[in-house]
Amino acid sequence: MIYCVVPPELADDLFDRMVEYYKDNPNVEVIIDRRGGKPSPSAQGEGKRLAQKRRARIPGTFPDISAH
Numbered sequence: 001m002i003y004c005v006v007p008p009e010l011a012d013d014l015f016d017r018m019v020e021y022y023k024d025n026p027n028v029e030v031i032i033d034r035r036g037g038k039p040s041p042s043a044q045g046e047g048k049r050l051a052q053k054r055r056a057r058i059p060g061t062f063p064d065i066s067a068h
Contacts (some may be wrong), residue, residue, distance in 0.1 A: 004030045 004022060005013050011032045022028040 002028045004028055005033050006030060007033050008036075 004017060005020050015030065015032060018030045022030060
């Protein structure tokens with residue numbers, strides 16, 4: 001499925017035209033972007049959870065690679 005996302009500020013002008021344009025293509029759905037405001041608390045916690053799952057850095061140091 002392909003989503004054609006129309007920004008809300010352009011929805012009055014574009015939505016009906018895009019639906020008409022893609023009416024013969026069953027793989028395309030035209031939608032209006034309704035996201036806005038602050039992210040939900042669950043979305044904010046998602047990044048923290050992902051960071052905790054990352055592997056720890058391998059201990060040690062890197063060799064000196066400065067050009068002489």
